[in-house]
Amino acid sequence: DAKTTQPTSMDCAEGRAANLPCNHSTISGNEYVYWYRQIHSQGPQYIIHGLKNNETNEMASLIITEDRKSSTLILPHATLRDTAVYYCIVSGFGNEKLTFGTGTRLTIIP
Amino acid sequence: DTGVSQNPRHKITKRGQNVTFRCDPISEHNRLYWYRQTLGQGPEFLTYFQNEAQLEKSRLLSDRFSAERPKGSFSTLEIQRTEQGDSAMYLCASSLEISSTRVTGELFFGEGSRLTVL
Numbered sequence: 001d002a003k004t005t006q007p008t009s010m011d012c013a014e015g016r017a018a019n020l021p022c023n024h025s026t027i028s029g030n031e032y033v034y035w036y037r038q039i040h041s042q043g044p045q046y047i048i049h050g051l052k053n054n055e056t057n058e059m060a061s062l063i064i065t066e067d068r069k070s071s072t073l074i075l076p077h078a079t080l081r082d083t084a085v086y087y088c089i090v091s092g093f094g095n096e097k098l099t100f101g102t103g104t105r106l107t108i109i110p
Numbered sequence: 111d112t113g114v115s116q117n118p119r120h121k122i123t124k125r126g127q128n129v130t131f132r133c134d135p136i137s138e139h140n141r142l143y144w145y146r147q148t149l150g151q152g153p154e155f156l157t158y159f160q161n162e163a164q165l166e167k168s169r170l171l172s173d174r175f176s177a178e179r180p181k182g183s184f185s186t187l188e189i190q191r192t193e194q195g196d197s198a199m200y201l202c203a204s205s206l207e208i209s210s211t212r213v214t215g216e217l218f219f220g221e222g223s224r225l226t227v228l
Binding site: 036041042043044045046049085087097098099100101102103 | 153154217221
């Protein structure tokens with residue numbers, strides 16, 4: 001699976017959009033981009049995934065660049081409950097053996 | 111509660127003892143995964159099952175570790191002769207493979223079993 005690079009930490013003001021970047025320059029054509037988050041003392045929680053088109057669900061939006069070498073997870077109106085470690089993962093289709101890195105620790109500031 | 115359930119949530123043991131963790135996946139899910147997470151790190155894949163068949167094991171899974179899913183439902187992870195380096199959170203996840211060409215892309219994780227080896 002391709003390697004991903006994320007900032008170690010980020011802050012965002014409550015109510016604002018949180019934009020979390022991820023670089024995956026070695027992604028191959030059949031690899032998906034997954035985002036999970038882990039709130040303290042809980043198991044990871046799936047957020048969203050995509051291949052090349054932008055995706056949106058009730059939790060977030062995923063924007064993938066045209067060359068697929070990077071992506072951005074957008075939490076449109078961040079709340080204090082969004083404080084968590086966010087993991088960007090690249091994995092082949094049907095391969096749910098996910099390789100987590102160390103993620104981005106997002107802190108929502110009141 | 112229809113989520114993934116793990117027991118016990120916390121286990122403290124002495125070095126050299128055996129421990130067993132249990133995972134009850136979401137009932138209709140045919141895939142079950144075990145991950146390990148140490149402090150400050152992301153989860154690391156250990157092994158996964160498709161129904162009762164163990165299809166892949168990580169090199170992290172030493173001979174002291176064994177996982178089973180006897181009837182394709184719940185799973186157990188046993189660690190024999192525990193070492194202090196085994197101290198970690200052990201996470202279980204499940205997912206549904208709809209067909210060989212269609213997966214949900216989503217793993218559902220339990221809250222984990224935290225192991226402390228003294």
